[in-house]
Amino acid sequence: MIRPDAPPPARFNAARHCLAENARLRPDKTALIMAGAEDGAFHLTFAEADRAVRGIAAGLLALGLRRGDRVMIRMGNEADYVLVYFGALAAGLVALPSSPQLTPAEAAFLMENSGAAVVVTGAGHRLDPAEAEGRIVLGPSEIAAMKRADPVADYADTAADDPATLVYTSGTTSRPKGVLHAHRAIWGRRPMHAHWLGLTEADVMLHAGTMNWTYTLGVGITDPWACGATSVLYDGPRDPAVWPALIARHGATLFAAVPSLYRQILKYADLSAHDLSRLRHGCTAGEALPAELLDAWTAATGKPLYEALGMSEVSTYVSSGPTIPVKPGSPGKPQPGRRVAILPVDGPDEPLPEGETGLLAIHRTEPGLMLGYWNRPEEEAAVLRGEWFAGGDLASLDGDGYLWFHGRNDDLMNALGYRVSPNEVEGVVGGHPAVAEVGVTELAVRPDLKVIAAFVVLKPGEEADGPSILAWCAERLAGYKCPREVRFLDALPRTANGKVQRKRLADQPVAA
Template sequence: MPAPSIARGYSGEPCPDSFNIARYCLARGAAETPDKTALIVVTDADAPLAEAECWTYGELDEAVRRVAAGLLAEGFKPGERIMIRMPNTSEYALMFFGGLAAGIVPLPSSSQLTSAEADFLLSDSAASAVALAPDMNMTAEGVRILDAEAVARLREHEPLKDYAATSANDPAFLVYTSGTSGRPKGVLHAHRSAWGRRPMYRGWYGMDATDIMLHAGAFNWTYTLGVGLTDPWANCATTVLYNGEKDVQVWPKLMEKTGATLFAAVPTLYRQILKYCDLDAHDLSALRHGLTAGEALSPALLSHWREATGKELYEALGMSECSTYVSTGPGMEIRAGSPGKPQPGRCVAALPVDDGSEPLPPGETGLLAVHRSDPGLMLGYWRRPDEEAEVYRGEWFIGGDLASFDADGYMWYHGRADDLMNAMGYRVSPQEVEAALTGHPDIQEVAVTELHVREDVTVIAAFVVPKEASEPDAASILKWAADRLAAYKCPREVVFVESLPRTANGKVMRRTLAKR
């Protein structure tokens, strides 16, 4: 079958030359519906909704411009990087969008990171400051610390009269993802990245200003920053975020209490909701459908959710470098096992694994590629020219996923071309986990990979060759990992082996271990 004719390049509406993410998300809502609720932050799912923290578009717009003015008044310059190490609070959102509004580059980070991991991000990014919550540990040597008092002081400034006059290609924010070298690498996004999300509005969400989006994620993740904040606000919708105690029971409560029309989470959480929650005890009539990304949605989970709720689950596939670009959405046939089709305007293809930039014909498996003209694609990797060179092939960006397209344009996922793992939607480098474990006094060698524990469930497992005369102790190794790695990076299983399988060149065969 001949290769399909693919329009080379992004064919959606072009991004304006002058573009600022914060203005794009907040200015229209503040001007047209200033009294409409933009953000609800719930801490207690059992308390009346009236007791939750609520922000109107007018209030949010003003607070963001106050933070922006405060940052500039206190000496920060456009283009500087400020790391955010805070819990899932409105202050986090204000710091992120306040930085964007000032032309400063925020670096959102996970509250789960250990002190050493956070210090690496701070050092690698060359950030000049860190907004640091009192209970977030890190060394933060040689940089300015914006504590709770300083963050509050920023909001006392007179608001900027207008958002920074940034261009579409100016750096906007920096996020970190797993690197092929085992060190996390910074992904630098431009302001145009928010415009690059527009194909999702109809191709995934079916979103408009009447929607109430409930997102289950944390702010450090691009899935939450985009789906939970950027996109609802760009559509003048309402977003709801929860920052209370972790309990799967809160999600159907919040769907009912807030009248959520859209709910976004990873498949693992949907699975837990179905297992532990009595959905018949809650009124979910307002919910149109659920959204899922970060992990593959299994046909079994999709079927179970449909049976239990009568609602659809629309899946999307993406990456830190380009957010989501393949999805299913309202009015579109769902083919169980496929995340859907490239969203309208996207130019996506499967390229030959070894070499070549001509898209493969339907049915053939290759490297999933996005055209470099896509406005959602990153500016590049922060100070990693070697790793950046590896992901571009001519006019295409290649993220390392193996995929094929059928004759109707649906994408089918065939795994990774490298060894990167998926943990609760986060991509994790096995080399990073191995590097943290090698210092354990009882470990001679270690290899880390994903291990299937059920048909649609995987965990990170460490295969350990213990030192001679040692007494292998899995609990000790798991604690060692927990002291050095964010929780989502930690192994859940330790398997003791006599040796690690290797190629003739001495490379560890992680996939062989995964089949054990």
């Protein structure tokens, strides 16, 4: 038995780790179920997944791609998203998951910034070859042909530190930044299997997220496959009432979602109408879990709800779970084997004592830690503190080792579990013809829910037209980045040096 915190092997391929042994030991076991709103569903066994992934790997290499080339995936929630993702890793290429919500301009930025060699599109997400600017564009028919063609005999012989995945997240500038992960990142997820998810070969994991999100790719697919468990994803209408029905229909033993979805399920679904007896517990991440929501879910279902805290750069490394009792209001403890500390915001890189608030940091030997930011050395340098990586979260550790989250040390916002830079949103709102100045921040609309709000100073003679500004944003930003509210001010609050004070925006009187 290999300890969960053991270092990864020197030669390690993430796709092989998730599929090769499963195809050998349990070839006919269901690996993936793509569920719809009705009873019908698409099933894929481990043998079929392994064969399809190696076929896609062969097809990608036949295009002349070289080790480390980027493969951008622009698809919706469909089985081929998973297969292309692992196919790229199996070939020694770098997978770049992207959201189907991205506007053409946002997708073009990712293509250009990443230097993607290939863009794979799915049903309903076709890409005009002219927009691809000379890149190879593959659609459903090309991927289907690859799956049927001769596969590679084996997965690429990659090192644990070789690049595997490039995901884009908000940075401190107006453009997203790429977070580059190695194959070892999947090995680095091992502590969460026992200590957050309680995941075993016998489990059926239902995840409520979309595949482009690292939360879904990790917890919904990678983790179950790494343990030989079955993954269930959903590709139907986003009705909160559907989730208890899916849990019952597919015998889900684990369910993963963001806290706001658990709240919607309690509000709109009839839990008593479905057999949830096989469900052991729920898992949640992406947003803070309010204590009252935890109590309400437990009272309604009799099932525990386990929270985790993580980030794109290192995944989840603090959690409650089967081995870590829940302490309401805290996301839990650092998982066994994780080296976590609280560092001073300014000053030496020496961990602070319990109870003091500082920057949450994880040791740079952590196998799940990113390789670095894609072509952004200045941002990379800003988060490295000696032996530690400190991503900007403010936290403290209590006497029992539980972590308490105290917000961000910067202005990054959390929109439905996605980190969003106010600079990016301000750049779009500021382009509206009526806008002279804008500041963007989160706005609390109730104790457990914050939305993105734009605070606008109009050009002389312009009329306050919030719907026009929201429509402008909807054409230029992915839905989760768009402001939900626009307020008009006579002036933005600024420091003596002229910098907008985003934390004071919500307190300003609206324009007369």
